[in-house]
């Protein structure tokens with residue numbers, strides 16, 4: 001048998017309900033498939049670029065969008081596995097192939113003959129007979145080439161190629177270092193004294209983490225968010241909280257093999273050079289060209305509207321924490337490792353609300369069913385579990401998605417549990433993108449990092465976990481509901497500050513009373529979440545928003561400042577962070593949500609570089625957008641849902657985002673619903689009165 005027959009990556013998986021060959025694929029299959037995929041793609045590009053016929057939309061733009069099918073199929077599988085179920089062999093492949101694959105992509109975007117054809121068509125775009133989607137694809141592809149440097153001189157292109165390749169290597173190192181620091185850390189809890197204050201579910205999860213590491217009879221807190229955050233929230237042991245918090249905040253900043261400071265410094269310098277080559281003053285200016293916000297000034301305006309009221313609110317919150325500590329006879333200054341702990345106590349006192357009390361009403365399986373039910377009521381799709389299909393890990397559940405007419409829409413993989421082979425955080429990704437031109441339906445995955453209940457028990461979620469589940473599912477729907485012709489415009493391939501709208505708006509349904517009444521049922525008794533607890537949950541949802549907004553906006557401001565430097569060479573990211581936080585007046589009791597040495601959004605790839613603000617930008621859109629359902633008087637209002645489906649969830653990148661939003665909402669977005677949602681509108685007013 002030839003290699004291509006024995007290697008499952010050489011077979012297609014294009015049929016609607018066919019998944020990638022998870023059971024058959026082994027790490028050694030990837031290198032030959034990458035080689036063959038790159039060669040096939042190169043040949044296709046050469047044919048398009050060398051075509052003797054004059055350029056047309058079909059023979060150039062559509063052909064380009066169709067090219068590289070095998071490579072993209074194999075790459076999507078590879079990058080997904082590297083994130084969700086990695087191994088030393090996959091990590092080695094990643095280090096070896098990420099620069100080579102980046103170089104391949106880069107070569108295509110710097111191909112003069114190909115760009116000449118695209119540029120010629122772009123010059124004729126107003127006179128060509130194109131559908132709106134074709135016109136949009138032409139403009140999109142032209143901009144992709146321009147941003148990649150197609151217009152530059154040969155020497156500038158060569159340098160840019162080196163930069164892109166080096167950045168790919170550095171990004172991989174950066175995320176591998178963070179993962180090493182997160183899973184390598186163990187706070188071992190051996191006695192009841194060590195466990196003081198921790199609710200049963202956290203004790204169980206910490207024992208499970210110890211068990212996974214082959215340690216019995218103890219409990220372990222790692223730096224995985226799903227363990228360390230509950231620990232900081234509940235542990236009565238101030239000394240251990242301080243230890244855990246300091247380890248958590250120092251991820252990527254521990255001298256030695258996993259230190260990320262040098263990597264971050266080099267990334268910043270290379271990005272700046274990249275921006276300058278493109279004719280921009282700073283990387284922030286360059287990155288914002290392709291965003292809905294457009295300019296760093298527009299971003300600054302948004303962040304500043306939130307920063308002052310958030311800080312004012314956070315200081316009020318701090319005073320309440322200090323008062324509570326005093327009432328317990330504890331004469332302390334609130335430190336960053338105290339905030340979550342005392343906030344939980346204030347929350348409990350003020351709302352008589354205990355996070356642990358709602359968890360029994362949020363079993364994972366029921367909450368997933370709730371997300372499916374909302375999608376069905378809004379968009380008419382059904383999720384049918386396919387237990388006959390296997391994914392890459394036994395914990396992954398596979399669903400087939402069908403529309404109201406029973407036609408296949410997508411496949412959905414639901415991968416919810418933390419494990420040592422999965423990177424941290426929560427994300428949506430795709431194994432296959434929807435495209436009518438390619439005849440493909442999407443295969444979408446949602447990854448979460450929930451702590452798994454022991455064998456035979458149900459996993460119960462916190463309210464925050466439920467929000468995360470719905471958030472990623474919203475991204476998932478953006479991929480699954482896509483109805484476009486061209487892959488470049490499919491699903492989540494939209495501008496970076498628009499991409500969080502479908503995910504964030506979907507979070508609203510998780511905490512709709514009607515949804516909770518129907519789905520938030522006790523995992524043992526099936527009893528609904530009691531009305532009083534539900535009221536308090538909703539009230540408590542507005543609690544601590546000053547802290548959360550400060551924690552987030554500080555990161556967004558530091559991100560913009562890091563990337564707005566005109567001379568970033570030699571940046572000491574830790575010192576820079578410190579001086580920037582001093583400049584904006586960061587309350588000393590609050591830590592950044594992500595510090596530069598482990599800020600994966602910024603350094604594990606460039607997608608969110610000078611772009612961490614996008615969550616808040618999208619929140620302006622989601623809060624204002626959800627108000628359309630509130631105004632209609634029904635969270636499942638059919639006409640509003642139909643517009644949301646048409647102009648947002650199914651449209652991919654076929655529409656200009658501002659125009660898409662306007663078509664859905666009937667007007668431009670306003671910022672007040674976002675501030676109101678965070679309970680900051682009155683803080684804003686108070687602030688204005690003081691000024």
Ligand SMILES: [Zn+2]
Pocket residue numbers: 471475500503
């Ligand atoms: Zn998101």
